[in-house]
Amino acid sequence: MTELSEVYARQRKYIFFILAILVLGWGFTDYQTIFLGLILGTAISLFNLWNLARRTEKFGEAVVKGGRKKRSLGMFTRMAASIAGVIIAMEFPEYFHVLSVVIGLMAAYIVIMIDSFLQLFNVHK
Template sequence: MNDLTSIVNAVSRVTILLLSALLLGWAFSPDYRPILSGLIMGMAAGLFNVRFLSIKVRQLAQLAVSQDNRRYSFGFITRLCTGFLIVVIAAKLEQVSLGATIAGLFIPQLLTIPVSIIFGLRNNH
């Protein structure tokens, strides 16, 4: 599970770095503010979903070790509602791009792929 924590922390750092770059872009280029606002909102919600899912995976691992016979949920409805809430907010605000918000929701999840590959290559050497 230490690898999972390292990967999630690295994805969080990269996402926060991207969010700060987008915020700078939002501040200095008014023409692209709707797109950048949507990306910022979507990436923030996507980062929440990544961190929430990692907590749920850790809880599942502890449940498997304890050999408890109870049902467990990965919090799919919570993550779905988070994404839905951000999309509804973006749809209501005309100064936020809906397409950029939806794209921003997927960026932190997609960042886990290259970060995992990099961590895997580092652990092999």
């Protein structure tokens, strides 16, 4: 397993843990729209993290092999998924809180920063 795959697996585990907490919050509190918005945003954030990890692996392989060129790391796909999440929340405001979706979309980036900070101090080893 490459180092990038290990990092992605660890970050994916953190996001699943966050999603489990959000599902509990949705099930046991009166703030269903807020938690459902956070769940939607975090799920899209997990998709964006998976897409970034997959494309980064392919980009690295292309660089190692030399001749092949890789166009992008999928910024348009990640932006389109995020926009789709916000559109869903705006279309169904009785189920999703829009600001919660936006906060959930930042979940993977927050996890990446915290994981990087923990790696800096070798907490995982």
